[in-house]
Amino acid sequence: MSELGYQAFDADNHYYEAIDAFTRHLDPAMGPRCVEWAEVNGRRYHVVGGQLSRAVTNPTFDPIAPPGAMHDYFRGNPERRNPLEFLKTREAIRPAYRDRSARVATLDHFDLESIWLFPTLGMLYEELLKNDPEAVSTTFEAFNRWLDDDWGFDRGDNRIFAAPYLSLADVDWACKELDWALDKGARVIVMRAAAPTTSTGQCSPFDERFDRFWARLNETGTPVVIHAGDSGWGSNGYAEDGFGATFGGGWKPSIKSFAIERAANDFIMSSIFEKMFDRFPNLRMASIENGSTFLPDLVKKLKSTDHKMPGYFSQDPLLSLQQNWWINPFWEDDVDEVVSIMGADRVLFGSDWPHIEGMPEPLDYVSELAKLTEAERRRVMRDNAVELNSPRPL
Secondary structure, three states: OOOOOEEEEEEEEEEEHHOOOOOOOOHHHHHHHHHEEEEOOOEEEEEEEEEEEEOOOOOOOOOOOOOOOOOOHHOOOOOOOOHHHHHOEEOOHHHHHOOHHHHHHHHHHHHHHEEEEEOHHHHHHHHHOOOOOOHHHHHHHHHHHHHHHHHHOOOOOOOEOOOEEEEOHHHHHHHHHHHHHHHOOOOEEEEEEOOEOOOOOOOEEEEHHHHHHHHHHHHHOOEEEEEOOOOOOOOOOOOOOOHHHHHOOOOOOHHHHHHHHHHHHHHHHHHHHHHHHHHOOOOOOOEEOOOOOOOOHHHHHHHHHHHOOOOOOOOOOOHEEEEHHOOOOOOOOOOHHHHHHHHOOOOOOOOOOOOOOOOHHHHHHHHHHOOOOHHHHHHHHHHHHHHOOOOOOO
């Protein structure tokens, strides 16, 4: 057993999608509108909605940079290396990235009790498909069937809880797909931090037209994760848009580096401004891999809005944030600041393993919690995720 004295629950693990993750259960006739493979100059890429995607350098993930390859860069790059140097090392894809049994063995090696498991490519493709809501629902219905095949949402061993991907682009589909996933044992669902684009245009995810979807989650107490991905956050001309644009054509600073935090900020703030938790008080929402540096300003704006609009909120909006949201900070963020804002019972440990931005080994994160009490540390490292992962039906 680790230095913790108990096994941790890692609320942010990932798979690297199988080659047929998007196509195994997809009607080939829908391929041109959804996801297909293409070869360009000897390399394989996904064509998503008719667009060649270069969101990742190698969507086959073989070879792949090792876990935590960019760790020192995000630590502040103390040796002042060229950032591209961190990605020079490549290795053959490890079985644990795609095989459930191998991943369970890896959890044993890392001394992890359980993990939430999220997409890699799956967090990127709704943006490319957003103008075709039928393609969005068709793509992710096929994707979720692959996910159930290869990983399962809950296989009963309390180790791996894979999150089906849902979109509100078509609320009828979203409700049907949610019921299917819950029937299959899903403990958590994931979506991107973005306003969906429906057949009638883009609108807030908290518009009343989606209430029957949120009502089902409120009834079951199933947690909803907004996870880092391609939110479609625009740079308004200051930088090239597109998820891969930040890292394409060399390296220079770009405001695109902050799009993830900005998207999460807007999603979380809108949920409170639109009084979601008055309508659905049992709704539990978590922000995973979106960082936390936006939190102090979000709190300031919530307090300012409450003061300027007396009587609008039924309770202190900060209390709504602290009651209904859980936050997973980036490992390099100030976790003590997050605890001071949210409380230790609303902060989640997540290593982002095996992604290059995360920890080389999940429990490397423990050293970041040195200032917390033992009780607070246990809540962050295990108990909060265990409670969220446990059904809380009305």
